[in-house]
Amino acid sequence: MSPVIGVLALQGDVREHLAALESAGATGTTVRRPEELAAVDGLVLPGGESTTISKLAIAFGLMEPLRERVRAGMPAYGSCAGMIMLADKILDPRSGQETIGGIDMIVRRNAFGRQNESFEAAVDVAGIEGGPVEGVFIRAPWVESVGARADVLARHGEHAVAVRQGNLLATSFHPELTGDHRVHRLFAAMVRAAG
Numbered sequence: 001m002s003p004v005i006g007v008l009a010l011q012g013d014v015r016e017h018l019a020a021l022e023s024a025g026a027t028g029t030t031v032r033r034p035e036e037l038a039a040v041d042g043l044v045l046p047g048g049e050s051t052t053i054s055k056l057a058i059a060f061g062l063m064e065p066l067r068e069r070v071r072a073g074m075p076a077y078g079s080c081a082g083m084i085m086l087a088d089k090i091l092d093p094r095s096g097q098e099t100i101g102g103i104d105m106i107v108r109r110n111a112f113g114r115q116n117e118s119f120e121a122a123v124d125v126a127g128i129e130g131g132p133v134e135g136v137f138i139r140a141p142w143v144e145s146v147g148a149r150a151d152v153l154a155r156h157g158e159h160a161v162a163v164r165q166g167n168l169l170a171t172s173f174h175p176e177l178t179g180d181h182r183v184h185r186l187f188a189a190m191v192r193a194a195g
């Protein structure tokens with residue numbers, strides 16, 4: 001059976017992730033309410049603006065349910081702002097900014113520069129066959145440091161840009177914008193394996 005994977009739909013590039021999940025053989029659905037979160041097998045946290053996503057998650061009563069499901073082992077994949085949401089710690093949070101946490105790492109927001117410094121780069125990701133993926137970096141975070149429980153799957157230059165810890169996966173870049181669905185296939189396989 002194809003797993004049902006939610007996309008947190010508070011803000012950000014929700015549609016692109018839903019399309020990428022469908023192409024990866026999963027069923028995608030939007031999640032805005034705790035009841036919707038309870039019904040999915042895994043969750044994608046899209047890119048957007050992590051400060052806004054944090055505020056809306058609190059306002060929608062989703063922050064605690066998200067933390068509980070992640071703690072209980074629900075697979076989650078965060079791209080860009082979603083990576084920030086899965087980090088245990090932000091180096092430079094805005095005041096009041098919270099994360100769901102779960103990955104033992106410290107991230108730096110906007111580390112690769114501003115919007116007009118956005119770029120694409122080929123990124124070799126451990127566990128993804130068939131050559132590098134095209135990474136789209138838009139005001140992307142990088143991983144400043146990871147703890148012992150997290151594995152770095154990819155780097156761009158010196159900096160970690162893809163990390164996995166158990167059922168949690170995070171990338172600095174946006175695979176949903178490229179038409180290459182291998183990262184979503186990897187995540188769908190993680191969700192199937194957890195089910």
Ligand SMILES: NC(=O)CC[C@H](N)C(=O)O
Nearest residue numbers: 047048049050080081139
């Ligand atoms: N494309 C993105 O998701 C940008 C992330 C944004 N810079 C943040 O702090 O959330």
